[in-house]
Amino acid sequence: MRGLTAYRAEEPRPDLVKLDANESPFPLTERLRQELLRSLEHVAVNRYPDPKADRLRSVLAVEHGVGAGQLVLGNGSDELIQLLLLAIGRPGDTVLAPVPTFSMYELIARAQGLRFEGASLGPGFEPDLPGMIDMIERVRPRAVFLATPNNPTGGVFSEAEILKILAASPGLVVVDEAYGAYAGRTMLPHLVEQERLVILRTLSKVGLAGMRVGYVVTHPSLAAELEKVRLPFNVSAFSQAAAVVLLRHREWIDANVREIVRERARVMDRLTALIGVEPFPSEANFVLFRTRLPADRVFEALLAEGVLVRNLGSASGLKDCLRVTIGTAEENERFLEGLTELMRQFEGCEVRGGMKKTEIG
Numbered sequence: 001m002r003g004l005t006a007y008r009a010e011e012p013r014p015d016l017v018k019l020d021a022n023e024s025p026f027p028l029t030e031r032l033r034q035e036l037l038r039s040l041e042h043v044a045v046n047r048y049p050d051p052k053a054d055r056l057r058s059v060l061a062v063e064h065g066v067g068a069g070q071l072v073l074g075n076g077s078d079e080l081i082q083l084l085l086l087a088i089g090r091p092g093d094t095v096l097a098p099v100p101t102f103s104m105y106e107l108i109a110r111a112q113g114l115r116f117e118g119a120s121l122g123p124g125f126e127p128d129l130p131g132m133i134d135m136i137e138r139v140r141p142r143a144v145f146l147a148t149p150n151n152p153t154g155g156v157f158s159e160a161e162i163l164k165i166l167a168a169s170p171g172l173v174v175v176d177e178a179y180g181a182y183a184g185r186t187m188l189p190h191l192v193e194q195e196r197l198v199i200l201r202t203l204s205k206v207g208l209a210g211m212r213v214g215y216v217v218t219h220p221s222l223a224a225e226l227e228k229v230r231l232p233f234n235v236s237a238f239s240q241a242a243a244v245v246l247l248r249h250r251e252w253i254d255a256n257v258r259e260i261v262r263e264r265a266r267v268m269d270r271l272t273a274l275i276g277v278e279p280f281p282s283e284a285n286f287v288l289f290r291t292r293l294p295a296d297r298v299f300e301a302l303l304a305e306g307v308l309v310r311n312l313g314s315a316s317g318l319k320d321c322l323r324v325t326i327g328t329a330e331e332n333e334r335f336l337e338g339l340t341e342l343m344r345q346f347e348g349c350e351v352r353g354g355m356k357k358t359e360i361g
Contacts, residue, residue: 001111003110004107004110004111005107007103007104007107009021012308015306016303016306016307016308017306017307017308017327017331017334017335018308018325018327019307019308019309019324019325019326019327019331019332019335020308020309020310020323020325021209021310021325022151022179022205022284022285022286022325023204023205023209023325024205024206024207024208024209024256024260024285025260025325025326025327025328025331026207026256026259026328028246029252032246032249032252035245036242036245036246039241039242039244039245040238040241040242042241043237043238043241044237045237047237048232048233048237049233049235049236049237049240050237050240051232051233052073052227053073053235053240054068055240055244056073056213056235056240056243056244057071057073057215059243059244059247059248060215060247063247063250064188064217065188066188066191066217067220069220069223069224070191070217070218070219070220070223071215071216071217071223072215072216072218072223072226072227072230073213073214073215073234073235074213074214074215074216074230074234074235075212075213075214075234075235076202076204076212076213076214077176077178077200077201077202077204077214078104078108078214079214079234080200080214080215080216081104081105081108081145081174081200082108082112083216083226083229083230084143084172084174084198084216084226085108085109085112085114085143086112086229087225087226087228087229088142088143088171088172089109089112089113089114089142089143090142091113091114092113092114092115093114093115093141093142094114094115094116094117094139094140094141094142095109095114095115095116095117095141095142095143095144095145096116096117096118096119096135096136096139096141096143096144096145097116097118097119097144097145097146097147098118098119098120098121098127098128098132098146098150099118099119099120099121099316099317100121100125100152100153100312100315100316100317100318101118101145101147101150101151101152101153102145102147102150102151102152102176105145106118114142117135117139117141119131119132119135119136120317121150121153121155121317124280124281125150125153125154125155125280125288126155127155127157127158127161129161129164129165132165133164133165133168136165136168136169136170137168140170140171141169141170141171142170142171142172143171143172143173143174144165144169144171144172144173144174145174145176146162146165146173146174146175146176147176147178147179148162148175148176148177148180148183148185149179149180149182149183149282149283149284150284151178151179151284151286152286152288152310152312152318152321152323153280153282153288154280154281154282154283154284154286154287154288155280155281155282155283156183156185156283157175159185159187159190162175162187163190163194166194166196166197169196171196172196172197172198172222173194173196173197173198174198174199174200175187175197175198175199175200176200177199177200177201178200178201178202178204178205179205179283179284179285180201181205181206181253181254181257182205182257182260182261182264182283182284182285183283183284185283186199187199188217191217191218191219195219195221195222196219197218197219198216198217198218198222199216199217199218200214200215200216201214201215201216201217202214202215203243205285206253206256206257207252207253207256208242208243208246211238211239211242211243212235212239213235213239213240213243260285260326263326263327263328263329263332264282264285264287264326266329266332267287267324267326267332267335267336268281268282268287270336270340271287271289271336271339274339274340274343275343276291276292276293276343276346277289277290277291277292277339277343278290278291285325285326286323286324286325286326287323287324287326288312288318288321288322288323289321289322289323289324290319290320290321290322291320291322291343292320292346293320293342293343293346294313294320295311295312295313295314295319295320295321295322296311296313298311298322298339298342299311299313299322301338301342302335302338302339302342305334305337305338306334307331307334307335307338309322309323309324309325309335310322310323310324310325
């Protein structure tokens with residue numbers, strides 16, 4: 001425990017443009033807010049919540065075309081990562097994931113006395129399938145975590161690559177689809193023939209982060225085992241009721257996802273045109289980029305302009321990298337203007353794409 005570092009999630013100043021946590025920027029419409037309030041009025045706060053969240057599980061089962069017995073709900077996907085490793089991990093077992101990736105895989109594994117091994121991604125953070133398969137064969141992991149799209153790089157594993165990893169793996173393969181809505185892809189159709197496949201999802205990245213609702217979709221026999229170690233009443237009555245109401249309005253969620261995908265393309269185009277900035281391809285609701293300036297300097301300069309991004313420059317393999325969440329058009333413009341001005345001061349006004357080039361002495 002002394003060797004671990006706690007996950008940091010700090011509450012920023014309310015005056016900042018908050019583009020650091022991969023949240024959706026869109027609040028509820030007034031109509032949805034009123035419908036939600038009416039539903040929450042009927043929550044019996046003096047009683048425990050439904051222990052299995054059966055109503056919410058039924059809604060999610062219909063949405064994904066699976067049986068309710070294939071779903072296990074959690075207090076966000078973080079709890080479900082912990083639950084999975086608690087259920088299958090034995091002292092000394094290995095957990096494997098491509099790196100860099102979501103830090104909680106390693107933190108939770110090590111906190112439970114498991115070994116964590118990272119399989120390096122390629123130089124542009126693309127999947128290195130031969131290297132991944134080789135490491136699987138060498139360390140024989142109890143579980144492989146594949147975030148696709150991957151946080152913080154934004155890249156994806158193809159369906160064919162995931163199936164090859166499944167074929168090579170002796171244990172579970174957990175496909176974390178937290179950002180799957182922004183990529184338009186899923187491994188759900190493969191659950192029928194792949195008993196060791198686990199799909200991890202959350203409502204946090206599509207506009208409902210405050211509710212903390214995540215869920216596992218997997219084979220019914222594994223779901224039944226996970227229920228044995230799931231803590232009772234782990235999803236609050238308020239979160240269950242709110243999720244049921246808001247999932248009825250999938251059109252609102254989907255419209256927001258489409259807007260973020262459109263803005264992601266615009267942000268990528270602008271970053272690609274900016275000298276001194278290297279953005280990496282992303283199918284998530286964020287973009288990872290590297291700058292010629294030290295990441296700390298870029299972070300502080302943007303913060304001074306009222307824009308908060310995620311500074312990843314001190315993480316292994318991410319020297320001088322930062323991650324920006326895709327916000328509203330106005331928020332994205334604030335970020336782009338701040339970064340453009342900073343890079344102009346450093347590089348001059350030279351940009352790619354045939355735009356004006358000016359040298360600053």
